[in-house]
Structure formats: C-alpha cells, structure tokens
Amino acid sequence: MTSFQMSAKEDMVEKFLDAAARGDLTQVSSLLSLVPSLINQTGYSGWTALMLAARNGHLHVAEKLVSLGCDKSSVNSSSQTALDIAKFWGHRHIAGLLSQSEGSCRRILPGGDLSLQENYFGRETLDRLSGRRTDEVWLETKQKDLATVYLLFSNLSPMVSTPQEDSEGGDIKLCRFRYEAVKDLLQKPSTVLIFLGMEKMKSSSSSSSQTEEPPVWFAISTDEDAAELLRRCRENTCLFPKTPNRDLLKLSEEEAGVVAQARSVLAWHSRYSFCSTCGSSTHLEEAGYKRSCLNPECRSQRGVHNTCYPRVDPVVIMLVIHPDGNQCLLGRKKVFPAGMFSCLAGFVEPGEAIEEAVRREVEEESGVKVGPVQYVSCQPWPMPSNLMIGCLAVAVTTDIKVDEKEIEEARWFPRQQVIDSLFRGASPAFFVPPRQTIAHQLIKHWVGMNSNL
Numbered sequence: 293m294t295s296f297q298m299s300a301k302e303d304m305v306e307k308f309l310d311a312a313a314r315g316d317l318t319q320v321s322s323l324l325s326l327v328p329s330l331i332n333q334t335g336y337s338g339w340t341a342l343m344l345a346a347r348n349g350h351l352h353v354a355e356k357l358v359s360l361g362c363d364k365s366s367v368n369s370s371s372q373t374a375l376d377i378a379k380f381w382g383h384r385h386i387a388g389l390l391s392q393s394e395g396s397c398r399r400i401l402p403g404g405d406l407s408l409q410e411n412y413f414g415r416e417t418l419d420r421l422s423g424r425r426t427d428e429v430w431l432e433t434k435q436k437d438l439a440t441v442y443l444l445f446s447n448l449s450p451m452v453s454t455p456q457e458d459s460e461g462g463d464i465k466l467c468r469f470r471y472e473a474v475k476d477l478l479q480k481p482s483t484v485l486i487f488l489g490m491e492k493m494k495s496s497s498s499s500s501s502q503t504e505e506p507p508v509w510f511a512i513s514t515d516e517d518a519a520e521l522l523r524r525c526r527e528n529t530c531l532f533p534k535t536p537n538r539d540l541l542k543l544s545e546e547e548a549g550v551v552a553q554a555r556s557v558l559a560w561h562s563r564y565s566f567c568s569t570c571g572s573s574t575h576l577e578e579a580g581y582k583r584s585c586l587n588p589e590c591r592s593q594r595g596v597h598n599t600c601y602p603r604v605d606p607v608v609i610m611l612v613i614h615p616d617g618n619q620c621l622l623g624r625k626k627v628f629p630a631g632m633f634s635c636l637a638g639f640v641e642p643g644e645a646i647e648e649a650v651r652r653e654v655e656e657e658s659g660v661k662v663g664p665v666q667y668v669s670c671q672p673w674p675m676p677s678n679l680m681i682g683c684l685a686v687a688v689t690t691d692i693k694v695d696e697k698e699i700e701e702a703r704w705f706p707r708q709q710v711i712d713s714l715f716r717g718a719s720p721a722f723f724v725p726p727r728q729t730i731a732h733q734l735i736k737h738w739v740g741m742n743s744n745l
C-alpha cells in the first residue's frame with residue numbers, strides 16, 4: 293500500500309468510528325456498504341465501532357453492527373468488551389442486546405437478565421463426541437485421516453510457535469501435526485493418546501460442503517526428548533512453554549479451550565499410573581478418558597468406580613462485597629507479584645455445598661463472615677484440573693484477620709480504586725490478575741453491575 297492509500301484508509305476508519313460514536317446510523321450503514329471490512333476496525337486504544345456505540349448508548353448503531361456480524365468479543369486496551377462498556381455506562385438496552393446470544397431460551401430461566409459470561413479456557417471449539425470414545429474402528433480410521441490434527445505435549449506443555457521477533461503482538465499458536473509426522477510416536481508403548489473431538493461445523497458454511505465431516509483432533513503425550521520433538525517442526529520459533537500458568541494465557545480463546553481439556557486429562561494420566569484401590573498397573577481405555585486396573589481381582593473392576601475417570605477439583609473463588617455495597621475484599625499471597633491483589637479462593641471439601649465452601653474459605657482466610665452467596669460463572673483452570681466456581685458474596689462482618697499461612701494481606705478496596713486499577717487509571721494503588729483469570733472477570737462483573745445503573 294502506498295502512503296497515500298494508507299492515509300485514505302485511516303481517514304475512512306476515523307470517519308466510520310466517529311459516525312458510530314455520534315450514533316449516525318445513516319453514515320455507519322453507507323460506509324459499511326462501501327467497505328464491509330471497516331466493521332471490526334479499531335481506533336484509539338483499540339476501540340471498535342461497537343464499543344463506541346455501546347459507550348454512548350446508540351442502540352440502533354449497535355443493532356446494525358451486530359446484525360452484520362461484527363466481532364462482539366474483541367477487547368480494547370483496557371481489556372473491556374463492548375458488553376462491559378455498555379454495562380459500565382448503564383446502557384441496559386445495549387447490554388441486553390449484546391448478551392442475547394442464546395435468544396429467547398434465556399428468558400425461561402429466572403434472573404435471565406444476568407448475562408452468561410464465557411471465561412478464558414472455557415470455549416468449546418471441539419465437539420467432544422463422547423459416544424465415539426469406545427468405537428475403536430472409527431477412532432483408528434480417524435487417526436490415519438489426512439485432515440486429522442495432532443497436538444504434541446511434553447511434560448504437560450503443548451508445542452507452540454511463538455511470534456517472529458519482528459511481528460507485533462505476543463500471541464502464541466499451537467503447532468498442529470498430521471498423521472505422517474507423528475505415526476512413529478503412536479507406535480510407542482509409552483505414548484498417551486487422547487481423542488479430543490471433532491471441529492464444530494461453522495453455521496455459516498454452505499450445506500453442500502457439509503457432506504464431509506470436519507477434522508478431528510488428538511493430543512499426544514510422549515516421553516521423547518523435547519529437543520528431538522521440536523525438530524519435527526519446520527519453523528524454528530517452536531517451543532514447549534516452561535511456565536504454563538503464565539504462558540498458556542497467550543493462546544487464542546479457541547486454542548486455550550482445547551488445551552484446557554487436553555492438559556487436564558494428560559495431567560491425570562501422568563499422576564495416576566497405578567490403581568488407587570489395589571496398587572496394580574492400569575491401562576488406558578475409551579480414547580484416553582478411562583484407566584482400568586489390570587488386576588482381575590480388583591474391587592474397581594466391579595461396578596462403576598470414580599477412580600477410573602479423570603479428576604476435576606472444584607474450587608470456589610469469590611468476590612466478597614462490603615455490607616455498604618461500595619467496597620470489596622481482596623487478598624494477596626506471598627507468591628503474588630508485588631502490588632497484586634485478587635479474589636479469595638479455596639478447594640471445595642467433600643460433602644460441602646458451594647455456598648458453605650465460600651463462607652468457610654472466606655472466614656478461614658480473612659476472618660470475615662459472609663451471608664448471601666450468588667453464583668456468577670465458572671472457569672476450567674487446567675493447572676492441573678480445577679474448576680473455578682465464581683461467586684459474589686456479601687459480608688456480614690468487616691473486621692479482617694488473615695490466616696498468615698496462606699494470605700499475606702487482605703483489605704477492603706473502595707470501588708473507585710478498583711475501577712482505576714481495572715481500567716489502568718492514573719497510578720493505581722494496586723493491580724488485579726490478568727483478564728484471562730476468572731478473578732479479574734468477577735471483579736469487573738461487580739464494578740459493571742452497579743456503576744452507573
């Protein structure tokens with residue numbers, strides 16, 4: 293593109309974003325019919341036309357953009373989606389429009405105006421097809437299919453390609469392999485192979501192309517040397533991330549969902565090699581979703597035993613609201629980076645309800661007593677296999693006495709300080725975990741819930 297063409301394009305984007313911000317539906321529509329690709333363009337601080345319409349309460353512009361298929365999930369440089377912005381500025385009609393993806397079904401549920409929130413690691417890109425896990429003939433055919441995608445894991449980290457040094461952005465991508473490139477690994481007895489599922493059909497694809505089944509995905513975990521494995525990749529920007537709980541947050545939402553599934557199942561295989569009932573060796577079944585004991589006398593062979601299936605550990609994570617409604621309780625562990633505060637969290641114990649786990653963990657960790665508890669959303673957290681159950685809770689006492697074994701400090705933070713910290717206002721007093729964590733999303737949910745409404 294010449295510099296003249298570039299500046300003409302920039303002018304066009306600016307004109308389009310300005311029209312959306314002013315609520316000029318006629319101009320927004322005519323510019324889009326001329327240049328459809330304007331729809332997801334961003335301007336200052338990553339704001340899209342939809343965000344600007346949401347900021348200023350222009351419902352008709354927002355409706356037009358949504359009807360033309362704009363990206364509702366993109367975030368600006370403060371990690372806000374258009375829905376966050378609409379909620380923050382109190383434009384309920386636009387918030388309603390943007391959270392309506394499930395249409396009329398939502399209204400059947402009481403409290404259906406609560407928008408369903410999708411968290412990082414929670415996107416289901418693949419259809420798990422659990423019914424196929426016992427169909428060995430089908431699985432074997434799919435393993436050899438030329439379109440099948442294999443992900444390679446070493447030490448519970450997936451092989452990823454990192455961005456070239458000269459490219460912008462810090463995203464990493466999964467390395468995808470074909471059958472020919474991994475068939476030697478499939479022969480090795482130590483290899484663990486997990487069937488992940490089939491790519492979901494795109495609703496927009498034409499009916500003629502739907503005769504062919506979409507590709508299926510498998511994950512392979514191998515004990516082959518990591519450096520050897522990396523040689524299988526043509527690009528030299530590939531690696532196995534060393535600090536998963538930081539590095540895996542750089543994947544796209546789609547790939548993060550697949551990794552959450554694969555990593556949790558692989559972590560279970562790596563930790564449960566022997567039967568927990570009798571100590572005998574076990575073998576893998578059901579395309580990686582079951583481990584059965586090899587001892588025919590073992591009690592786990594009779595009936596259904598939960599020890600044979602992958603684990604999920606429920607954890608409650610809660611934003612505790614002060615009885616005055618205008619402060620929230622956040623704490624920090626010693627291992628957190630300096631200045632970071634987050635929601636309190638803790639494992640649910642056997643025989644315990646979610647609400648009781650919230651009350652117990654908050655009291656143990658901060659000394660604060662909690663009354664009402666409300667579920668907000670959840671997040672699979674594959675480190676190794678937690679299910680984070682996100683709640684809001686209202687405190688009935690306010691004195692803080694931390695459990696020093698776990699928590700270094702806990703404090704009540706006023707709403708304005710939390711807003712400054714979330715949206716990177718001038719010199720924030722503290723910072724919260726990144727947007728990929730449910731802790732961040734719960735804090736944002738509370739701020740958005742009652743700001744200007």
Ligand SMILES: NC(=O)c1ccc[n+]([C@@H]2O[C@H](COP(=O)([O-])OP(=O)(O)OC[C@H]3O[C@@H](n4cnc5c(N)ncnc54)[C@H](O)[C@@H]3O)[C@@H](O)[C@H]2O)c1
Nearest residue numbers: 605607609637638639653671673675678680729730731732
């Ligand atoms: N995604 C997020 O936003 C987010 C935020 C905070 C915490 N987390 C995750 O939540 C998890 C739990 O939080 P916590 O550490 O505050 O819990 P916690 O307060 O219950 O304390 C952890 C302790 O609980 C015990 N424990 C009980 N059941 C356990 C189990 N099944 N697995 C491991 N330990 C168990 C161990 O002694 C452990 O040291 C952490 O693993 C952390 O990774 C995620």
Ligand SMILES: [Mg+2]
Nearest residue numbers: 636637638698
């Ligand atoms: Mg805890």
Ligand SMILES: [Mg+2]
Nearest residue numbers: 637638653657
């Ligand atoms: Mg605890």
Ligand SMILES: [Mg+2]
Nearest residue numbers: 637638639653
């Ligand atoms: Mg605990």
Ligand SMILES: [Zn+2]
Nearest residue numbers: 567570585590
């Ligand atoms: Zn056994």
